[in-house]
Amino acid sequence: MTPLESLAWGGLGLAGGALMGQLSLYLERALKDEDPPFKLGAGPLELLLLPLLGFVGFGAFALRQGMGPGLLVHSLWILVLLQILGFDLKHRLVLDVITLPTIALALALANLSPDLSVIRALFGILLGGLLMLPFAVVSEIFHDGQGFGWGDVKLAMLIGAITGMSLSYGALYALWALIAGTLIGGVVTILLLVTRRVGLRDALPYGPYLVAGAGLILYFM
16 A cells, blocks of 8 residues: 555544544543543543544554555454543543453454454453453452453453464464553553652553553554
8 A cells, every 4th residue: 555545544544533532422421420520521532632543543554554354454443442542541441332342343353354363362352351350350459440440351352352362472462462561551650650740559541551552463463
């Protein structure tokens, strides 16, 4: 795909990112009666960040992969990951209404995805759940479920479904995605602590780091 065609595909990502922002605004209506109250309404996340990331993500994937079923599937996962990233940054929630149907859809589309199959997707789901379950348990015990929660476990399972897992060293995509997300999270957390943006007792949303790791590995698949 030529750079011009990639830019055109990026334009679709711009619109898709904006659509994910609107979806998040719709889904957050269910939070209006929560106590303590959530911050609701459109802001820079929905109006600027998600469309911009959609443009960059679609354009970069198109330039690398070219047009085909793999690009279509990966573009769909970019949109899902963008919604999760934005919603978790804003509300510190990863919604089951997004993750669970996407896991099912990932299994249905597995054979159309680059270097993926239903079996590999199932292994990825299992790996994601098993690796991240201890983090959720520890968070539940020591932080009252703040920070790393059960939604993040389901997100890890979703990442396993869209990247897949094989016993072959060259196809440990789900494992690499989760490791990459963990490393990114560790580096960002250290930087926030050093700059005193957060304290040791502060619970940070973990979903955006996992999303970043997943996007990185999807790009190279």
